[in-house]
Amino acid sequence: MSVLETQAQKVRDSAKKLLADATAQTVIGYADEGVDGLCVPVFITDVKDVGRLVWNRRSVPNLASYLIGRKGKTAIVAKPCDARAVVNLIVENQIKRDDVHIIGMDCPGMTDAAGAALHACETCQVNTSPVFDERIENAEVKPVSPEKRDAERGLDENLARFTKEMEKCILCFSCRQACYGCYCQTCFMDRGVPDWHPESPDMGAKMLYHLGRAMHLAGRCVECGACENACASGVDVRYLIREVTGFVKELYGYDTGLSLEDQPAMLTYQPDDREVGFLGGEAHG
Amino acid sequence: MADIKKETMRKLLAKLAESMTLVGPSDNGKVVEYKKTDADSVLMDDRISYKSPKEFYFPQTEKLLTFSRDEAVENTDVPPTVIFGAKPCDLEALRVMNAVFMEGRYADPFFDRHMSQNLIIGVGCLKKKPGCFCDELGLDMEFSDFCDIMLTDTGDTYKVEHLSEKGEKALAQLPETAKVTCANKRTAKKPDGDVIGLSADIEDITLFDSVNWSDLTATCQGCGMCTYICPTCHCFEFKDVSKDGCVERYRCWDSCIYPKFTLHASGHNPRASRADRYRQRVLHKYLYVKKNTGHAACTGCGRCLRSCPVGVNIKTVAKAVMEVAK
Ligand code: SF4
Ligand code: SF4
Ligand code: SF4
Ligand code: SF4
Ligand code: SF4
Numbered sequence: 001m002s003v004l005e006t007q008a009q010k011v012r013d014s015a016k017k018l019l020a021d022a023t024a025q026t027v028i029g030y031a032d033e034g035v036d037g038l039c040v041p042v043f044i045t046d047v048k049d050v051g052r053l054v055w056n057r058r059s060v061p062n063l064a065s066y067l068i069g070r071k072g073k074t075a076i077v078a079k080p081c082d083a084r085a086v087v088n089l090i091v092e093n094q095i096k097r098d099d100v101h102i103i104g105m106d107c108p109g110m111t112d113a114a115g116a117a118l119h120a121c122e123t124c125q126v127n128t129s130p131v132f133d134e135r136i137e138n139a140e141v142k143p144v145s146p147e148k149r150d151a152e153r154g155l156d157e158n159l160a161r162f163t164k165e166m167e168k169c170i171l172c173f174s175c176r177q178a179c180y181g182c183y184c185q186t187c188f189m190d191r192g193v194p195d196w197h198p199e200s201p202d203m204g205a206k207m208l209y210h211l212g213r214a215m216h217l218a219g220r221c222v223e224c225g226a227c228e229n230a231c232a233s234g235v236d237v238r239y240l241i242r243e244v245t246g247f248v249k250e251l252y253g254y255d256t257g258l259s260l261e262d263q264p265a266m267l268t269y270q271p272d273d274r275e276v277g278f279l280g281g282e283a284h285g
Numbered sequence: 286m287a288d289i290k291k292e293t294m295r296k297l298l299a300k301l302a303e304s305m306t307l308v309g310p311s312d313n314g315k316v317v318e319y320k321k322t323d324a325d326s327v328l329m330d331d332r333i334s335y336k337s338p339k340e341f342y343f344p345q346t347e348k349l350l351t352f353s354r355d356e357a358v359e360n361t362d363v364p365p366t367v368i369f370g371a372k373p374c375d376l377e378a379l380r381v382m383n384a385v386f387m388e389g390r391y392a393d394p395f396f397d398r399h400m401s402q403n404l405i406i407g408v409g410c411l412k413k414k415p416g417c418f419c420d421e422l423g424l425d426m427e428f429s430d431f432c433d434i435m436l437t438d439t440g441d442t443y444k445v446e447h448l449s450e451k452g453e454k455a456l457a458q459l460p461e462t463a464k465v466t467c468a469n470k471r472t473a474k475k476p477d478g479d480v481i482g483l484s485a486d487i488e489d490i491t492l493f494d495s496v497n498w499s500d501l502t503a504t505c506q507g508c509g510m511c512t513y514i515c516p517t518c519h520c521f522e523f524k525d526v527s528k529d530g531c532v533e534r535y536r537c538w539d540s541c542i543y544p545k546f547t548l549h550a551s552g553h554n555p556r557a558s559r560a561d562r563y564r565q566r567v568l569h570k571y572l573y574v575k576k577n578t579g580h581a582a583c584t585g586c587g588r589c590l591r592s593c594p595v596g597v598n599i600k601t602v603a604k605a606v607m608e609v610a611k
Contacts, residue, residue, distance in 0.1 A: 034596030035416040035587070041504040041595050061595050065506070113415075168313055170336070170345070170513055177508035178594045190545060201345050230594035232335045232510055234315025 003140050007105060008055040010136045011077055014103055015050045018075050024101050025072035030059040036113040041066065053077070057111045060118070062226040064180040067095050075101035075133075079110075081120070081224035083129035084257030085180035088220060091257070091264055094183060104129025106138035120225020120238065130258040162240070163203070166210065168233045171201045175237045176213060178230035181220045188212055214240040219248040219265035222257045251276065287465035288442045291329050299324035300458050301367050305404065308341050309369035310334045327369055331411045331438065335592055337375050337516030338368050342399040343382065345513075346537045349395060349523075353531045363395075365402040373473075374419045374586035376407045376429035378516030383431075384578035385519055395536070404455055407432035408443070416587030418600050423480040424584060425473035435469060446470075481585075481603050485575045487610055489568060496609050501602050502563040504595045509542035511589035511597070512566065517574075517582040520546070541565045567602050 001009070015027040030039035032054045039059045042052055043066075055077065063076055064085035078086060083104050089095045106128050109121035127141050153161070173189070176182045189209050223245065227237045248254055251274050254265035289297075298307055302324055309327035311320050317328065319338040348360045371379070386396035409427035413419075419426050428435060433452030437444040446469040447453045456465055512518040522539040525532050539546055542563070547556045556562050574582035583599065590598045 033598075035590050035598075038596050040597075043503055066504070168315075168318070172508060172510040172513045174506075174508035174510035174594060177506040190543075226594070230508065230510075232316065232514060232592035233318065234313055 003138050004056055004108070007136050007138055008053070011055050011103060011105075012050045012053050014134060014136070015044055015053055015075065016047055018101060019044070019047045019050070023073065024075035026070070027053070027075040027077070027103075028063050028066050029053045029077035029103075030055060030061075030063075032056070032058075034058075038113070055105065057108060057115075058113075059105075060110050060229055062178070062180055062224045064089060065183065067100055068183055070095075070099070073099050073101060075103055077103050077105060078129060078132070079105055079107045079224070080126045080129045081107075081124070081222050082180075083131060084126065084222035085224060086257075087131050087260060088222060088257040088264075089180065089183075090260060091262070092220075097260065102129065102132045102134075104132030104135045106136065106141045108138060108141050118225055119228055119236075120223055123223075125223065125255075126258070131260060162207070162210075165235050165237075165239065166203060166206045168235045169201070169206045169210070169231075170233055171206055171209065172232075173209075174230045174232065175227035175235075178226040179213075179217070180222070180224070180226070181217055182213070184216075188216075210237070210240060214244050217241050218244045219252070219254060220256055221245050287445050287467040288439070289445055289459070289465060290442050293459065294329070294436075294443055295324045295327075297455070297459050298327065298367065298369060301404065301455060305365040305367045307367045307369065308338065309367075329370070329438075333372060333410075333414050333417075333586070333588075335588065336514035337378065337586065337588065338371055339375075339378070339382070339516050339519075341366050341368050342379070342403060343386075343396060343519060343538075346524075346535050347395060349534045349536050351528075351531050351533050359394075361398065363398040363402050365404075366399075367404045367406065369406045369408075371405060371407045371432065372410055372586070373407065373424060373426055373429040374417075374584040375516050376405070376431040377419075377424050377584040378582075378586070379405070380429075380431040381517050381574065381578065381580045381582050381584070382519060384580055385574065385582075388578065404434075404451055405432040406434045406436065406452075408436040408438060411438055414587065414591075416591040418481075418585035418587060420476040420478065420585070421481050421600070422581065422583060422585040423475060423482075425476065428471065428473050430469060430473065481571075481600065481607065482581055483571045483575065483603075483607060483610055485572070485579075487572060489572055492568060492572075492606060492610060493564070496564070496606050498560040498564045499558070501605055502560050502597065505542075505559050505563050505597050506595055507542055507544075507559045507562070508594070509540035511593055511599075512540040512542055513538065514588045514592055516584065516586055516588070517570065541569065563597075563602075567599060567606060570599070571603055571606070 011029060018024040018027060027044040029042055031042035031052045032039055034040040037058045039054060041061055041063055044050055062082045062085060064082050067074055067089060083102055086100060086102055090097050109124060110118045112118060176187060221241050231237050248265050252265040306321060308319060308321050310317050311322045311328060317332045317334045318336060319334045350357050350359045386393040407429060430448050433449045434447050445465055446467045447456055448469045520539045520541055521536050524535045524537050548554045556565060570582040
């Protein structure tokens with residue numbers, strides 16, 4: 001049995017136990033029921049259905065946002081990045097620690113239908129779950145490569161790249177809906193007053209949306225890549241957010257969703273915080 | 286039918302593009318999309334674009350009129366467009382759109398302008414792509430007559446047939462040596478097997494409670510992307526924008542998947558949950574449009590199931606609804 005299949009069997013065994021002894025009312029995991037081998041989210045509530053649960057390199061979607069608003073205790077099959085999302089949902093008081101049972105998967109990285117590593121997985125920094133109730137190990141998972149930040153670009157070059165990505169965007173908001181962190185009841189893009197969204201997919205509206213979302217994910221993005229995986233238009237949605245995540249790390253030494261005790265970078269203030277984090281503060285450098 | 290080389294087809298497209306905008310399947314480096322392109326780079330293989338070509342006859346945003354206190358001027362400026370490489374599912378979808386916009390109580394002048402200006406060149410599919418289920422909707426993946434010219438891909442050449450006078454005129458612009466006269470004679474084949482469908486006689490309200498919509502759609506994230514890329518989704522809203530002392534009125538795509546779609550000014554939302562909204566999507570496609578026009582508004586192009594980030598499958602949902610409706 002392959003290592004992944006062993007992990008899958010352990011997921012099923014665990015789900016069976018959790019449901020049978022009523023530790024959890026629902027297990028959220030993956031079923032091999034999508035087009036082109038994509039594993040789709042599945043909600044298992046009955047022991048007799050645990051056979052639908054799978055785990056493989058196409059277990060792509062981030063399941064964390066399904067936890068918001070759920071009643072009863074829920075177990076979640078979590079890739080390490082998804083577990084970070086769960087941790088941050090707890091830190092941001094969207095769900096309670098006691099309401100969730102994290103099945104933390106050691107993760108070999110996910111692929112697209114053709115078997116190529118997903119963009120986010122190529123640069124993954126965390127491939128074992130930082131917080132879990134049970135860990136399902138995979139001895140083949142290698143330590144991660146040191147962080148690669150995109151090289152600094154000049155303003156013109158940055159704008160040219162951003163514009164090129166935005167040309168592909170159809171402003172469908174799928175990236176927002178796929179993001180665990182975009183749980184606002186009414187997104188700024190959906191507000192009537194002020195009219196953020198001119199209802200026309202022009203450059204201005206697209207840039208406004210992506211810039212706004214990037215700022216809202218500062219110190220909150222867990223680098224799961226769900227946004228870019230969701231984008232049917234092939235936009236490199238995450239490229240701005242990666243930059244912002246890099247700044248947060250550089251300025252505050254903070255990584256999102258690694259610990260339940262950490263104070264979120266954007267929700268705390270220390271007198272010695274660098275001025276560059278404020279509007280009109282020192283120039284970046 | 287007559288054969289012409291793909292290279293000759295490119296020449297014809299280049300010729301047509303002198304006076305019209307050419308759109309067709311193009312590779313944006315990551316995915317195949319429908320966009321403005323040129324005769325040299327338009328794709329002539331069997332790949333299907335992730336979104337349908339509907340934006341070229343029902344644009345994502347379209348200016349309808351400009352008005353002030355004194356006068357209103359309708360926008361009649363529609364760029365004549367060659368839509369190249371539409372698949373049979375897209376053409377059948379166009380038939381549905383045409384029924385919706387043109388055959389009801391009102392005819393839509395904007396849609397009409399696009400349809401009369403556009404030249405539509407269809408191409409039959411060589412094989413089903415993952416997720417395609419046109420056959421399960423009773424459609425022929427190789428042929429649809431709802432176009433001006435229909436092509437059949439035979440490798441380096443296309444078999445060509447025209448289905449309208451517009452198509453015939455366009456073919457007359459082929460370089461001398463390749464001139465073809467090739468009126469269409471065939472009709473679409475009916476595939477074997479059961480067709481997914483609901484009877485138009487069903488009382489819709491009976492399906493509201495008897496189907497377990499929450500379970501069927503539990504994983505939908507409510508993004509609405511499926512409605513944007515679908516060739517038959519046609520819901521819209523209006524938006525007024527003030528400009529230079531006048532008001533410009535736009536028609537913009539909307540989506541039943543968005544909570545704001547049915548939000549009342551009072552704050553009440555009759556379709557409060559995602560399940561309510563997805564129910565609308567499915568029943569609109571398989572029942573309401575059928576009641577109104579006789580056609581189901583899903584042609585099985587498979588785009589929504591291929592692109593849904595969480596793999597929500599309208600075919601599975603439609604079949605589950607059929608079971609209940611039996
Ligand atoms: S912004 Fe993208 S990568 Fe970051 S948490 Fe949201 S979905 Fe994941
Ligand atoms: S983009 Fe910002 S406002 Fe919109 S849902 Fe995401 S975090 Fe909330
Ligand atoms: S980046 Fe992609 S998913 Fe996000 S709004 Fe644009 S097209 Fe939609
Ligand atoms: S079915 Fe899929 S693509 Fe459509 S709104 Fe739901 S999550 Fe988005
Ligand atoms: S509902 Fe889905 S399969 Fe049917 S026509 Fe629309 S995109 Fe294609």
